Amino acid sequence: MSETTDKIISTTSEWTRELIQRYDSEIGRIATDYGLDTYPNQIEIINSEQMMDAYSSVGMPLGYHHWSFGKQFLETEQRYKRGQMGLAYEIVINSNPCIAYLMEENSLPMQALVIAHACYGHNSFFKNNYLFKTWTNADAIIDYLLFAKQYVSDCERAHGIEEVEAVLDSCHALMNYGVDRYKHPPRLSAQEESGRQKEREEYLQTQVNHLWSTIPGKAEEQDTEEQQRFPREPEENLLYFIEKNAPLMEPWKREIVRIVRKIAQYFYPQRQTQVMNEGWATFWHYTLLNTLYDEGYVTDGFMMEFLQSHTNVIAQPAFDSPYYSGINPYTLGFNMFKDLRRVCEEPTEEDKHWFPDFAGSDWRTTLDFAMRNFKDESFIRQFLSPRLIRELRLFSVLDDDQEKELEISAIHDEQGYRHIRATLAKQYDLSMREPNIQVYNVDLRGDRSLTLQHVQQARRPLNKDTNEVMRHLARLWGFNVQIITVDENNEVITSNENKLGNGKD
Amino acid sequence: MTQIIDRRINGKNKSAVNRQRFLRRFRQQIRKAVSDAIDSRSITEIDHGEKINIPTKDTHEPVFGHGPGGRRDAVHPGNKEFVTGDRIKRPPSGAGGGGSEASNSGEGEDEFSFQLSREEFLEFFFEDLELPDLVKTQLTKVTNFKSVRAGYSTSGVPTNIDIVRSLSGALARRIALRAPYAAELKEVEAELQALQEKDEDQERIAFLEEEIRRLEDKIATVPFIDTFDLRYRNRIQEPSPTTQAVMFCLMDVSGSMDATRKEMAKRFFILLYLFLTKTYENIQVVFIRHHTTAREVDEEDFFYSRETGGTVVSSALELMLKIIRERFPTSDWNIYAAQASDGDNWDGDSPNCSALLNDSIMPLLQYFAYVEIMPHNHQSLWRHYEGVKAQHRNFDMQSIDDVNEIYPVFRKLFARKPA
Numbered sequence: 024m025s026e027t028t029d030k031i032i033s034t035t036s037e038w039t040r041e042l043i044q045r046y047d048s049e050i051g052r053i054a055t056d057y058g059l060d061t062y063p064n065q066i067e068i069i070n071s072e073q074m075m076d077a078y079s080s081v082g083m084p085l086g087y088h089h090w091s092f093g094k095q096f097l098e099t100e101q102r103y104k105r106g107q108m109g110l111a112y113e114i115v116i117n118s119n120p121c122i123a124y125l126m127e128e129n130s131l132p133m134q135a136l137v138i139a140h141a142c143y144g145h146n147s148f149f150k151n152n153y154l155f156k157t158w159t160n161a162d163a164i165i166d167y168l169l170f171a172k173q174y175v176s177d178c179e180r181a182h183g184i185e186e187v188e189a190v191l192d193s194c195h196a197l198m199n200y201g202v203d204r205y206k207h208p209p210r211l212s213a214q215e216e217s218g219r220q221k222e223r224e225e226y227l228q229t230q231v232n233h234l235w236s237t238i239p240g241k242a243e244e245q246d247t248e249e250q251q252r253f254p255r256e257p258e259e260n261l262l263y264f265i266e267k268n269a270p271l272m273e274p275w276k277r278e279i280v281r282i283v284r285k286i287a288q289y290f291y292p293q294r295q296t297q298v299m300n301e302g303w304a305t306f307w308h309y310t311l312l313n314t315l316y317d318e319g320y321v322t323d324g325f326m327m328e329f330l331q332s333h334t335n336v337i338a339q340p341a342f343d344s345p346y347y348s349g350i351n352p353y354t355l356g357f358n359m360f361k362d363l364r365r366v367c368e369e370p371t372e373e374d375k376h377w378f379p380d381f382a383g384s385d386w387r388t389t390l391d392f393a394m395r396n397f398k399d400e401s402f403i404r405q406f407l408s409p410r411l412i413r414e415l416r417l418f419s420v421l422d423d424d425q426e427k428e429l430e431i432s433a434i435h436d437e438q439g440y441r442h443i444r445a446t447l448a449k450q451y452d453l454s455m456r457e458p459n460i461q462v463y464n465v466d467l468r469g470d471r472s473l474t475l476q477h478v479q480q481a482r483r484p485l486n487k488d489t490n491e492v493m494r495h496l497a498r499l500w501g502f503n504v505q506i507i508t509v510d511e512n513n514e515v516i517t518s519n520e521n522k523l524g525n526g527k528d
Numbered sequence: 529m530t531q532i533i534d535r536r537i538n539g540k541n542k543s544a545v546n547r548q549r550f551l552r553r554f555r556q557q558i559r560k561a562v563s564d565a566i567d568s569r570s571i572t573e574i575d576h577g578e579k580i581n582i583p584t585k586d587t588h589e590p591v592f593g594h595g596p597g598g599r600r601d602a603v604h605p606g607n608k609e610f611v612t613g614d615r616i617k618r619p620p621s622g623a624g625g626g627g628s629e630a631s632n633s634g635e636g637e638d639e640f641s642f643q644l645s646r647e648e649f650l651e652f653f654f655e656d657l658e659l660p661d662l663v664k665t666q667l668t669k670v671t672n673f674k675s676v677r678a679g680y681s682t683s684g685v686p687t688n689i690d691i692v693r694s695l696s697g698a699l700a701r702r703i704a705l706r707a708p709y710a711a712e713l714k715e716v717e718a719e720l721q722a723l724q725e726k727d728e729d730q731e732r733i734a735f736l737e738e739e740i741r742r743l744e745d746k747i748a749t750v751p752f753i754d755t756f757d758l759r760y761r762n763r764i765q766e767p768s769p770t771t772q773a774v775m776f777c778l779m780d781v782s783g784s785m786d787a788t789r790k791e792m793a794k795r796f797f798i799l800l801y802l803f804l805t806k807t808y809e810n811i812q813v814v815f816i817r818h819h820t821t822a823r824e825v826d827e828e829d830f831f832y833s834r835e836t837g838g839t840v841v842s843s844a845l846e847l848m849l850k851i852i853r854e855r856f857p858t859s860d861w862n863i864y865a866a867q868a869s870d871g872d873n874w875d876g877d878s879p880n881c882s883a884l885l886n887d888s889i890m891p892l893l894q895y896f897a898y899v900e901i902m903p904h905n906h907q908s909l910w911r912h913y914e915g916v917k918a919q920h921r922n923f924d925m926q927s928i929d930d931v932n933e934i935y936p937v938f939r940k941l942f943a944r945k946p947a
Binding site for chain 2: 417438
C-alpha cells in the first residue's frame with residue numbers, strides 16, 4: 024500500500040506550476056505508450072477575462088479588429104456574469120506548438136483533465152487527421168494571422184475604419200462560401216505572403232482588366248447562353264471568384280477578401296470534424312486519466328471530481344427534455360470511439376456481421392486509422408454500430424411540409440439501423456447542411472451582373488437572410504447580382520435580383 | 529517538451545478595440561438607450577454603467593442557410609414509445625422533432641443586451657451636451673489626489689533632495705564624529721604647549737607632534753557629506769480635501785413646463801450634480817418645485833408630477849433660504865443652486881426675486897445657475913436676473929432651446945475649479 028501512496032501526485036485541489044508539470048509529464052508518458060503522436064505543447068494559464076477574450080476571437084490567438092468580435096465578447100461577458108454559462112475549461116489552438124489555454128479557476132483535477140483532453144487528445148487529432156493535414160498548416164497559422172492583422176490595420180489607416188468594416192462585413196456574410204471543398208490549397212506562409220502580396224496586387228488587376236476588355240474578338244460568337252457562360256464550370260468558392268474576378272474592386276479589397284477566405288479555409292476542417300475531434304479528445308482524457316488511476320498516481324477523490332465533470336460533458340438529454348438542443352457531439356463522439364474499442368476487444372456476433380474488417384482487431388490500430396482518415400460524415404457512416412444506436416435509442420423523424428404530420432421513419436431496430444446511420448451521417452455533411460450555392464454566370468458583355476445558382480435539396484428553401492447576403496455580395500461585386508433557385512431537375516423555381524443601389528447601406 | 533506559460537500577468541483587454549468598434553457601430557441605438565436611461569434614472573444615480581438593449585435584428589450577421597420547409601429527415605436520441613411508421617402531430621414550432629436548426633438559432637431573445645461601463649455611459653451622456661474634453665476628463669475621473677508634503681525621507685529621487693536639510697545633517701554628523709578626536713587633540717596640544725614652554729623632554733614632544741598629526745588626519749577623514757546624510761522631500765498622495773455640499777434644484781412646475789422641458793431641465797441638474805460629485809464627497813440634493821407656492825419634494829415628484837396655475841418664483845427662493853438657514857449652515861456646507869424655468873413669472877414678483885437673491889441668497893451660495901428652457905420670449909424675470917448677474921460673479925444664466933446649450937451655463941464653474 025505504502026508503495027502506491029508514494030506515487031500519488033497530489034491530494035489538494037489547488038494547482039501549482041510544479042504540479043501541472045508533473046501531471047503533464049505523467050499524462051504525456053502514458054499518451055506516448057498508447058501511441059499518440061502530438062505536436063509539442065504550450066500550456067498557457069489565463070484568467071477568466073482573458074478566456075472571454077479568447078472566446079470572442081473565435082479561438083484565434085490574434086485576429087484583426089472587427090465589431091462582430093466585440094459583439095461576441097459582450098455576449099459572452101453578459102452571459103458569464105449573469106451566470107447563464109460557465110466558460111469552457113480550455114481552448115486549444117491548431118498550431119505548432121499546440122497552444123492550450125487553461126483557466127486559473129480550474130481545480131487541479133480539472134487542469135489534469137484539460138491537459139489530457141486538449142494537449143494530447145485534440146493535439147494528436149490536429150496533427151494526424153487527414154483534413155487538418157490537407158487544409159491547414161499548423162506551423163504557419165500564427166504568422167499568417169499576424170500578417171492579416173497587420174494588413175487590415177494598415178488598410179484602416181489608409182482607407183478609414185468604416186470602409187474596411189464594410190468590406191469585412193460583406194466577406195463575413197459569405198465566409199462559409201469562401202472555402203475550397205475539393206482542391207488542395209497552397210500552404211500558407213506569412214513571409215511569402217507579404218512578399219507576394221504586392222506582386223499579386225498588380226498582376227491581378229491586369230488579369231481582371233484582360234477579362235473585361237470589351238474589344239470584340241471573333242464576330243460570330245455563338246449566342247446560346249450555355250456557350251457564353253463565365254465561369255465555364257460553376258464555381259463553389261464565392262469569395263475566391265470575387266477576389267479573382269470582381270471587375271472594379273480595388274486591390275486592397277481583394278487582399279481582404281483573400282484574408283477572410285484563408286481564415287475560413289483554416290476553420291473548415293474543424294467544422295467538418297466536430298463529433299470526431301471532441302469524441303477523440305474525450306475518449307483520450309477518459310482513457311489517460313483512468314490509466315493514471317490504475318497506475319496509482321491519483322486518488323479516489325481526484326477520480327470522483329474528474330468523473331463528475333466528464334459525465335456532465337457527455338450528458339445527452341432526450342429529445343423531449345427541455346434541455347434538448349440536438350445531439351451532443353461529445354456524447355456521440357465519445358461513445359463511438361468507446362464502442363469502437365469494444366468492437367475490437369469484445370466483438371459480439373452482431374459486430375462481426377456488421378464490421379467484418381476490424382471486429383476483433385487491435386483497438387489502437389483501428390482507432391488510429393479511424394482518427395486519421397475520416398470526417399464526421401464518413402466516420403458515422405462507417406463506424407456507428409447497431410449497439411450504440413440501441414443504447415442512445417436513436418430514431419429518425421421525417422418532416423415533409425407537404426404532409427400534415429411528421430412520420431417516424433426509423434427506430435433502433437433491424438430495419439432501421441442503416442437508415443438511421445445514413446441519415447445521421449448526412450446531418451453532419453456540410454454540403455447538406457448548407458445550401459448548395461455556386462457562381463453560375465457573369466454577364467460579360469452586358470451589365471456585368473453576377474448570377475448565383477442555388478440547387479435545392481429536398482425542396483428546402485433559403486432562409487430569410489438571403490436578401491441581405493445578396494446585398495453584401497452586390498457590394499463586393501460592384502454590379503447587380505441575382506440568385507436563381509433551381510430544383511433537382513434544373514427547373515427554375517425562383518429568381519431574386521438585387522440591384523446595386525440596394526447594396527449601399 | 530511541454531512549455532508552461534503563465535499569461536495572467538498579461539493584459540486582459542485584448543478585446544477592448546473590438547468592443548469599441550461595436551459601440552461605434554451601434555452608436556445610434558446606444559445613444560437612444562442612454563438617453564432613455566437618463567430620463568428614468570435618479571440624478572444621484574447617474575454616475576454608473578447601464579445595461580443596454582439593442583434589437584437583435586440590428587446586430588444579426590446574415591449568412592446563407594436553409595429556411596424552414598421542404599423535406600427533411602432528422603435523427604434524435606431518447607426514443608421511448610415510437611415505432612417506425614408512427615405519425616405524430618407537428619409540434620407548434622421548433623421544439624421536439626422540428627429539426628436542429630430551430631434550436632441552434634439562438635435562445636429566442638429578440639434583444640441583444642450588454643453592460644455599458646460607467647466611463648462609456650458618461651461618454652455617451654456628454655456627447656449630447658457637447659462638453660469640452662477637459663471637462664469630460666474632470667468628470668470621469670474617479671478620485672482626485674493631491675500630492676502633499678509629508679516630512680523627509682532617507683530615500684528618494686535626486687530631484688527631491690533637500691539641500692539644506694542634507695547639509696545640516698552632514699554638519700551635525702561631522703561635529704559628532706570628530707568630537708572625540710577634537711577633545712583628545714585639545715588635550716594633546718595643551719600638553720605639547722606646556723612641554724614646549726619648558727623646552728624639555730624632546731622625545732615626548734616628538735611623540736605629541738606625531739600624535740597631533742595622527743588626530744588631525746583622523747579628523748580630516750570624516751567625510752564632508754555622506755550618503756546617509758541625504759534627505760529627500762517626501763510627498764504622499766492624499767485624496768484632495770473633500771467637504772460636503774448641498775445642491776438645490778429649483779423648478780417651475782406650472783402648466784407650461786411640459787415633459788420635453790422637464791427632460792432638458794433634468795440634464796441640466798445632472799450636469800451640476802456630476803460636477804459636484806467630483807469636488808465633494810458628500811452631496812445632498814434638495815428638490816424644490818413651485819408654482820404659486822413652493823414645496824420641498826422628492827425626486828420622483830419633482831420630475832413627474834404636473835400642476836397648473838400661476839407662477840411665483842420668489843416662493844421657491846424663500847423656501848430655499850429658509851432651508852439653508854435651518855439645515856445647511858454655510859460654515860459646514862458648500863451651497864449650489866440650479867434653477868430651471870420657462871421664464872414665466874408673475875410680473876410683480878420679479879423684483880422680489882432679484883432683491884432676495886442680491887441681498888440674502890447670493891452671499892450664501894457658491895454658485896447659482898439659471899436656465900430658461902425654450903422661453904416664448906424673455907419676460908421680466910430674465911431682465912431682473914440679468915441685474916443679479918451683473919452684481920455677482922458666481923451667478924450664471926442661459927436661455928436654451930436644445931440640450932447642447934446647457935453646458936455654457938456651467939462654463940465658469942468648470943473653468944474656475946480645475947480638479
